[in-house]
Amino acid sequence: MNEHWTNDPDLVENYVLGTISQEGRKALEAHLGVCASCMETVARERLMKQGVRSYGRRLLKERLKTMVDQRERRAVPWPHVVSIAAALLIIVGLGLTYRWWGEEEVTVREEDIAAEIPSQGESDTAVEPGKEGAEKLAEESKPAAATRSRARRETEIAVSPSALREVEDQKEESPGGGSEDFRWISGVIVVSPARHREDADAALMMQGGEPRAAAEHNLRKREKSAVSNEQEVRILQRPEHELPPGQRFQLKRALIPTMFRQTGDRMELTLFSDTLGLEGQTVRVRRISSDSLLVFIDGSTVAYKIPVVPMPSR
Amino acid sequence: MALPLSFLGKDARILDMIRRGDEQGLALLFEETRRQVVGYVLAHHGSQEDAEDMLQDALIILWERVRSGRYEYTSRLATFLLGIVKNRWLRVLAGRRREPLAPADADPPDDAEPADEAIVEEERVAVVRRAMEQMDDVCRKVLLMFYWEERSMEDIAKALGFSNAATAKSKKYQCKKALERLMRSFQESEQS
Numbered sequence: 001m002n003e004h005w006t007n008d009p010d011l012v013e014n015y016v017l018g019t020i021s022q023e024g025r026k027a028l029e030a031h032l033g034v035c036a037s038c039m040e041t042v043a044r045e046r047l048m049k050q051g052v053r054s055y056g057r058r059l060l061k062e063r064l065k066t067m068v069d070q071r072e073r074r075a076v077p078w079p080h081v082v083s084i085a086a087a088l089l090i091i092v093g094l095g096l097t098y099r100w101w102g103e104e105e106v107t108v109r110e111e112d113i114a115a116e117i118p119s120q121g122e123s124d125t126a127v128e129p130g131k132e133g134a135e136k137l138a139e140e141s142k143p144a145a146a147t148r149s150r151a152r153r154e155t156e157i158a159v160s161p162s163a164l165r166e167v168e169d170q171k172e173e174s175p176g177g178g179s180e181d182f183r184w185i186s187g188v189i190v191v192s193p194a195r196h197r198e199d200a201d202a203a204l205m206m207q208g209g210e211p212r213a214a215a216e217h218n219l220r221k222r223e224k225s226a227v228s229n230e231q232e233v234r235i236l237q238r239p240e241h242e243l244p245p246g247q248r249f250q251l252k253r254a255l256i257p258t259m260f261r262q263t264g265d266r267m268e269l270t271l272f273s274d275t276l277g278l279e280g281q282t283v284r285v286r287r288i289s290s291d292s293l294l295v296f297i298d299g300s301t302v303a304y305k306i307p308v309v310p311m312p313s314r
Numbered sequence: 315m316a317l318p319l320s321f322l323g324k325d326a327r328i329l330d331m332i333r334r335g336d337e338q339g340l341a342l343l344f345e346e347t348r349r350q351v352v353g354y355v356l357a358h359h360g361s362q363e364d365a366e367d368m369l370q371d372a373l374i375i376l377w378e379r380v381r382s383g384r385y386e387y388t389s390r391l392a393t394f395l396l397g398i399v400k401n402r403w404l405r406v407l408a409g410r411r412r413e414p415l416a417p418a419d420a421d422p423p424d425d426a427e428p429a430d431e432a433i434v435e436e437e438r439v440a441v442v443r444r445a446m447e448q449m450d451d452v453c454r455k456v457l458l459m460f461y462w463e464e465r466s467m468e469d470i471a472k473a474l475g476f477s478n479a480a481t482a483k484s485k486k487y488q489c490k491k492a493l494e495r496l497m498r499s500f501q502e503s504e505q506s
Contacts, residue, residue, distance in 0.1 A: 009487070017464060048493065049461045051442020056462035057374050058443065060337065064370055067341035 005031060006041040016045045097252070184247055187256035187271065187295065187302035233285040235295065236270040237278035247272075256302050269295065269304075276300055325391045332380045340373045347392045351399050358403060365399075372398035382464040441504075445496035453489035460486055 005028055006012050014020045015028055032039050243250075243257055250257035259270040269285075271278065281298040288294055295302045324346075331339030348369060355365035372395045379385035389397075446454060455474060459465040467479035467486070476482040 017461075019464075044494075047438055048442060048490065051439045051497075052446060052457050052461040053378075054439050055443040055446040056458045060340075060374055060377065061370050063337055064340050064344065064373065067338060068344050071341055071345065 003031075004035060004038055006035070006038040012041060012045045016042065016049050097249075182259050182261045183306075184250075185258050185260045185269075185304050185306055186250050186253075187258050187304050189256065190294070190301040190303050233295075234266065234268040235278060235283045235285070235297075236268065237276065238270055238272050240272050240274045243272045258302075258304065260304075260306065271295075271302070276302070325387070328391060329380060329385075329387065332377055335381070337377075340377060343376075343391055343395070344369060344373060347395050350392060350396055354396065354399065355403055359407065360403060364403070364406075368399045368403055369395065371402065378462070441497055441500045442493070444500055445493050448496050449489065449493060452485070453492060456482070456486050456489050457493065 011020075011028070015025065020028070032042060240251060247257045256276065257272045259268075259272075261268040261270075276297050278297060282296075283298075284296040286294045286296070291306050293304050293306070295304065328339040328343050331342075348366065351369045351372075352362055352365040355368060356362065360368075375398055376385065376391070376395065388394075446457070449457070452474065456470060459470045459473065460467075465473070467482045470486070471477070471479050471482035474482065476485060
């Protein structure tokens, strides 16, 4: 071996990097003990190795910090995203359920229909003779206990044309199994119109005779002016469970899903309801405008809007 | 044929990234183990900053071992890193116990006292770092690959586009001489 092995730079590097065998290392170290300049050469090489490594580590540490910061900035805040997504899902779900979007709804205000109801007293198709005017109206408008709570939730009667169009695409869903032309319409149980009159009466009685007389005059005038436009209608009732799945949304919205068929002048309404009792009941139908009608089923009044198919006039 | 990475575990994927020199593997591992390490250091009188600093050092140790082929997978990477952090943090705590903070009214240290060897050594290392910063890019890479990553001259030649290992070795020699010159000039300027 060379007396000054440190003259060989490869050997010095291998010694400092620890890539030589244990035996070789011991031999080299024995020489270092007696050669100060060799010791200095090794120390310089070792310093270079330490310095370069330290430099590399610092650089890597800085890059690592930068990478972590960048990843954190880019990281998706999943808890927030999940919360927002859940909120959106709920909103969209509610929107779809309650049809916040889509076609403009055709609305008939309850009071408009209620205003028409007094004219029932003059109906020439009334099946219960002997009862007249307000008395008959009061009886007609008594809501059935089961339907009252549902009806009270409705402050406006709203029938969406989309429901009709939706059903046009589902003719195969005809519960009767026939291929007749039919449409689905939605009926709304009218909140006791009698209540309005009772309230009005009470108010008038408190105010004295003159206003009451004026109100009665108005009522009579309205009853006379109401168009007597009775329609020949066949009314049927089917249980709710026979309702095609595509129409069950109406039940959820507290509507009375009704299948509407028309043949010539004749009209047929099949009401799907477990609460309305059509069996053996007196039923009257009144057209209150070109596209709206009321069905009086004993204690309940169901309002319909049929905007697509105008009612035939007699 | 190499298996697709999707068939390997997360540790294997990170190790593969490190072997390929992809530093994002370290960032991934940092995120994976940070909570554990911070929990440990906070529970042992340290701060969040201490914990992250310790974890970064541990990751660099892992990087060096993997890159130089001295790493052997005997436990999960998170366990390996936490082991390093624990050892180093305990040493830090032991150091703090041995060197309690001097009281505010204590005498200033005597200039005649022998300088701490570690401080002198650190100053020398700092000079090399400064010199490295002044080196050209190729020399910096050659020296880093040789001394830090302990790559063979063949590897360095391939990575840096030298025609062969002998050319790379020649370049390394030139770079070392340039570094020594810079070191000397820094030392001389400090002494003057």
